[in-house]
Amino acid sequence: MPVITYRDALNAALREEMHRDDRVFIMGEEVAVYQGAYKVSKGLLQEFGEMRVVDTPITELGFAGVGVGAAMVGLRPVIEFMTWNFAVLALDQIINAASKMLYMSGGQYNIPMVFRGPNGAALQLSAQHSQAFESWLAHMPGVKVVTPGTPYDAKGLLKSAIRDDNPVLFLEGEMLYNTKGEVPDEEYLIPIGKADLKREGDACSIITNGKMALVAMNAADQLAKDGIHVDVVDLRTVRPMDVEAIRASVEKTNRAVVLEEGWELAGIGAQVVDYVQRDCFDSLDAPVIRVHQADVPMPYAKNLERAAKPDVAKTIAAVRKVMYLD
Amino acid sequence: MATKVFMEALSPTMEEGRIAKWNKKEGDVVKSGESLAEVETDKAIMELVARGDGVLRKILVGEGESKPVGSLVGVIAAADENIDALVAAAGGQQAAAPAASEPAKSAPTAPPPAPQPAAPQPAAAQPAAAQPAARSPQPAAAGPVRSSPLARRMAREKGVELSGIAGSGPNGRIIRRDVEGAMASGSQQPAARSLPSREGDFQDVALTQIRKTIAKRLSESIGPIPTFYLTSEFDLSRVTEMRGAMAEMGDEFKVSVNDIILKATATALSQHPEVNAHWLGDKIRYHNRVHLGMAVATNDGLIVPVVFDADQKTMREISAEAKSLAKKARERKLQPAEYTGSTFSVSNLGMFGIDQFTAIINPPEVGILAIGAAEDKVEVVNGEFVVKKKLRVTMSCDHRAVDGAVGAEFLRTLRRMIENPLMLVF
Numbered sequence: 183m184p185v186i187t188y189r190d191a192l193n194a195a196l197r198e199e200m201h202r203d204d205r206v207f208i209m210g211e212e213v214a215v216y217q218g219a220y221k222v223s224k225g226l227l228q229e230f231g232e233m234r235v236v237d238t239p240i241t242e243l244g245f246a247g248v249g250v251g252a253a254m255v256g257l258r259p260v261i262e263f264m265t266w267n268f269a270v271l272a273l274d275q276i277i278n279a280a281s282k283m284l285y286m287s288g289g290q291y292n293i294p295m296v297f298r299g300p301n302g303a304a305l306q307l308s309a310q311h312s313q314a315f316e317s318w319l320a321h322m323p324g325v326k327v328v329t330p331g332t333p334y335d336a337k338g339l340l341k342s343a344i345r346d347d348n349p350v351l352f353l354e355g356e357m358l359y360n361t362k363g364e365v366p367d368e369e370y371l372i373p374i375g376k377a378d379l380k381r382e383g384d385a386c387s388i389i390t391n392g393k394m395a396l397v398a399m400n401a402a403d404q405l406a407k408d409g410i411h412v413d414v415v416d417l418r419t420v421r422p423m424d425v426e427a428i429r430a431s432v433e434k435t436n437r438a439v440v441l442e443e444g445w446e447l448a449g450i451g452a453q454v455v456d457y458v459q460r461d462c463f464d465s466l467d468a469p470v471i472r473v474h475q476a477d478v479p480m481p482y483a484k485n486l487e488r489a490a491k492p493d494v495a496k497t498i499a500a501v502r503k504v505m506y507l508d
Numbered sequence: 509m510a511t512k513v514f515m516e517a518l519s520p521t522m523e524e525g526r527i528a529k530w531n532k533k534e535g536d537v538v539k540s541g542e543s544l545a546e547v548e549t550d551k552a553i554m555e556l557v558a559r560g561d562g563v564l565r566k567i568l569v570g571e572g573e574s575k576p577v578g579s580l581v582g583v584i585a586a587a588d589e590n591i592d593a594l595v596a597a598a599g600g601q602q603a604a605a606p607a608a609s610e611p612a613k614s615a616p617t618a619p620p621p622a623p624q625p626a627a628p629q630p631a632a633a634q635p636a637a638a639q640p641a642a643r644s645p646q647p648a649a650a651g652p653v654r655s656s657p658l659a660r661r662m663a664r665e666k667g668v669e670l671s672g673i674a675g676s677g678p679n680g681r682i683i684r685r686d687v688e689g690a691m692a693s694g695s696q697q698p699a700a701r702s703l704p705s706r707e708g709d710f711q712d713v714a715l716t717q718i719r720k721t722i723a724k725r726l727s728e729s730i731g732p733i734p735t736f737y738l739t740s741e742f743d744l745s746r747v748t749e750m751r752g753a754m755a756e757m758g759d760e761f762k763v764s765v766n767d768i769i770l771k772a773t774a775t776a777l778s779q780h781p782e783v784n785a786h787w788l789g790d791k792i793r794y795h796n797r798v799h800l801g802m803a804v805a806t807n808d809g810l811i812v813p814v815v816f817d818a819d820q821k822t823m824r825e826i827s828a829e830a831k832s833l834a835k836k837a838r839e840r841k842l843q844p845a846e847y848t849g850s851t852f853s854v855s856n857l858g859m860f861g862i863d864q865f866t867a868i869i870n871p872p873e874v875g876i877l878a879i880g881a882a883e884d885k886v887e888v889v890n891g892e893f894v895v896k897k898k899l900r901v902t903m904s905c906d907h908r909a910v911d912g913a914v915g916a917e918f919l920r921t922l923r924r925m926i927e928n929p930l931m932l933v934f
Contacts, residue, residue: 436658436684463657464657464658464660464661465657465658465661466656466657466658467656467657467658467659467683467684468656468677468683506676506677506678506683
């Protein structure tokens, strides 16, 4: 199977869907002439022309709104944000227009569109440009929130997102674009709302999403060297969440660590823990532990940034703690 | 931040304590867990330990003074911390419950953590197989049993009693590996003797209607424990012979009449679970294990240390244990775990020359034996006067749980054992 980057997997998904359906178009800052800030839209301007690959001014609220309007009249826009940190400016269109339109129009207008871009911290981009937004976005009904962690998941999920008749918020990872993985040549789709068991074990479940799936798999590999085999449940989609996958894993392992990139309070992990305590109470052999970013704006200093981020060592420590080994 | 030192409940029944001795004086540096003082409780002398690090800044209760549980008796704080407000407040509300602002540190209900064997850590992949579980004495009175939801579910499904399992999780929490360990060791234990089923430590039997009526009517008559008494005179001839023969074999084989009575009682109880029971109000708990309480008179009063699993122990073990418990009781060194959890008790006033007496039941037990003095008595055998060593034993029975005939049958078994002590090795 070919091994390609996460970036190329997204690019292939866009290209395939634009070929399949001429209502699909891309719009955002630097997506056309510059070929994308992260080169996700590389070659698409040349292939599909400037009517379907559209550069915008630095006006997030404006082009998000143009996208919502285009979706209302039957197109299928893919709106790229240079990062989700900048999408904060467009939240009125996402929250008050895209997510509410079907409901408030009494079912007259569905919004078949994708908002996508990198989410979370990279390296030393400081407090304003290092934020993980999935818990903010997943909070509201009316959208789907997808956070792929591997090239395979990125391609299959972006194709599903583009075909979905509802607004899908697609959160990529700046640090993921260069990561590589096996992606088949033939077409495939990954259903939104299905988790993936990325490692199998019986000692503990690590439940995670997005970029943290890599951290979890790395932690699982190191733990396996000590004979501790864990399940890694990659949620892939955080809204709707695959509660059944969480339940199946915790009922098998009886212990869970929930790993997420963002902050603790009202985070994705808080929701996972709520499902676990409600659905798996009689299967728990130990309290669930969460691993997350420190409760501070992301520091710029390299050492402080490292200390603030969830990582492999913190995940391993949490697994050992939840297993009463330390 | 200052740590208040409270008079803690150091025994399950303690309401107040007397500071026997301060082991630290004002100004001493103390560490969490260090002994601050010796406290005389209603049963024993126990240590009051520091619950925080710092300097023992203030002693509020002098040696020899008594204070109710929950009273402030001292203050631990940093050397330069201002504790005037704390000390002033203590003056007014000595008897008040511990301040709500410090719930974690005061925790007056929990006895100090008893030294317990370090929980075996599972090897990385394999949970440790053998846990010192089912047989270690874990008196039920030591507080609520902590367990994980999974452990509770497993126990429920497999019919395992959690109270008999030692927990290896944090705070002694019983977790999956403990339940598995207990089940594994239980299945490996050969059935030592064909006693009634020994799965779990006891069986709860809901009260039948007739039992309820008996309980209600008799409590109205004599309450709250409607007690009746059964007296029987045992022939000690063979016990005397046996003791003599054993003493000739050497000092290590010397046993007292009391040791033999304890052994015989424990053995008889294992055959009569109907008197080895607790009255719990809405049900009767029949114990599968025999934890025999032995009343010991001390200068301060009566205390009843427990020989756990007495029916499983040899005469020599019982003799040694009884001796050691009695000594500890007189020295007031008994730990709460050593005087709680008995399923039946024996009181012996024979050494005081009492012919016969009636003992008061130690609730929730349903029976107690009162042992009088062994005396030479004249008996007519085949028309002739014969002198025999006789012992009067009186059993007090809680009529709500034990009927006359049931108590009598237990005494008959006990008589056969004491009059034919060879049965004890049978």
